[in-house]
Amino acid sequence: MTIAPLKPRCAGCGISLQSDDQKKPGYVPASSLDKEEAVCQRCFRIKNYNESSSITVNQDEFLKLLGGIASTNSLVVHIVDLFDFQGSLISGLQRFVGNNPVLLVVNKIDLLPPVTNWNRLRNWVQKQAREEGLKVVDVVLCSARRNIGFDRVVEALNGYRQGRDVYVVGATNVGKSTLINRLISDYSDLKRELTVSRYPGTTLDAVHIPLDDGKSIIDTPGIVYAWRMSEIVARQDLAALLPDKPLKPMTYQLNARQTLFIGALARFDFVEGERQSFTVNVSTGLSIHRTKLERADELYTQHRGEMLSPPRAEDLNDFPEWTRHRLKIAPNSNQDIFISGLGWIQANGKTGALVDIHAPKGIKVMLRDSIL
Structure with a gap:
């Protein structure tokens, strides 16, 4: 034969x-x-x-590859994007990986203020993961780009791998390849690097990186989640959408019936409630405009694609129509309004509020416990 x-x-x-x-x-x-x-x-x-490139691999192939992990004896490293936590977490991961342990690596912590209480943040991550149905053996906070906390990632791998292969999984654009390139330099003799870019779906198939002990690190393709803003904006707008430097929160004192536009990507309406502040956490590449709620529709119609952008005027025809999400913030609840791939708005008032979020159809919008 x-x-x-x-x-x-x-x-x-x-x-x-x-x-x-x-x-x-x-x-x-x-x-x-x-x-x-x-x-x-x-x-x-x-x-x-x-x-960029428009070449992608069928999503069914991604899931088929992920499903094969259950039959292996491996450590599964699930990398999530702290900036888009609920949007990048694979909540159904357990059914794909079987009994293999899952280490949750939370990337891009460099985007948060240096004064962040990291123990509180770690507890927040554990609670959010549990609520999404994900069981993990540990949580590690890091920034692959800034080389923050990487020693703890290596330490966790050493502790939980126990001579097994390592599967690295995550959604598109969470920093998987950046992190693995760091691991290659620590664990392997290989000279090569994985392709790293801003563009979703850079890894197209499983990449096996041999380790010195005969096992491998396996980088899997990113799961494409259509509910993330980064999956629907034009590629040339990704640089404005995805932050690459620490966030600069913008706090607005608002009366009821006032509106904030985040480019032409989303709109926040403070519908009812006492005067209070809201803190917007989005990329510094995006502009925020305030207006009265009664003028919001007119402003959007006249200025979207120009003053209100991205998306730009030439991309509006390919951009989904907005859907309204009505959210009720309870008094003394300390909550964020999360818009997947775009960021979040922290409600700072203690008296509660009724708000509307207008976002492209299909984008995940939700209330969550405040991250900060």
């Missing part, structure tokens, strides 16, 4: 390489197909020219 040779895989995103069709994933010129540590054309252009 003849055994077919293994197909070479891209060292950046893990996809099988091919030289037949430039429009399909894994394309590489035939002359480069047999090179050691070859990268596909897509990864090459992302890394060297910061270009």
Whole structure:
């Protein structure tokens, strides 16, 4: 019996390489197909020219790959984005991973103020994970980009791995590849790096990184959640939407019947309640405009795509229509209004409030315990 040779895989995103069709994933010129540590054309252009790509892999393939973890004996590292916690958490992860232990790594803590009470934040994460049905053996807070808390990530892996493979899972754009590149330098002799970019879905297939003890770190493709704002904005607007520096909370003293626009991405209406303050936590790349509720519809119609942007005027036709979410904030409840992929608005008043959130159809909007 003849055994077919293994197909070479891209060292950046893990996809099988091919030289037949430039429009399909894994394309590489035939002359480069047999090179050691070859990268596909897509990864090459992302890394060297910061270009995006419309090539994606079917979501069913993502779930099939995730479902195979249950039959292994592995440590599962679930990376979530602190800025978009409820939007990036895989709440149904337990049914995919079986009895394998789950280590929850919370990335991008550098976006919060330096005076943050980290013990309180860790307790907040544990409580939110439990409420979402996720059982974890531990929670580690870190920033892969800023090299904050990475020693604790390595320590946790050493403690919980116990000679097993490590599967790294998460939603798109939570920093998986950035974190794994750090792990490669600590755990492996490999010279290569995974492809890292702002664009969702950079990893296209499972990437196996051999460890010195014969086991592997397996980077899985990001789960695409349509309820996140980062999945629906134009690619050129991701830089404005996704913060890469500490947030600068903006606090507004509002009377009832006042409105805040966050670009043309969302609208916050303070419908009823005593005068109180609301603190907006979004990327500094976004503009916030205040107006009276009675003028909000007119302002949106006249200025969306221009003064109110992103999205820009040329992208409005492809942007979903807004849906209204009515939320009641109870007195003395200390809550955030969370808009997945966009950020959150902290309600600071103690007397309660009735608010409306207008956001693109399908985007997750919810009340949660305040993160800060």
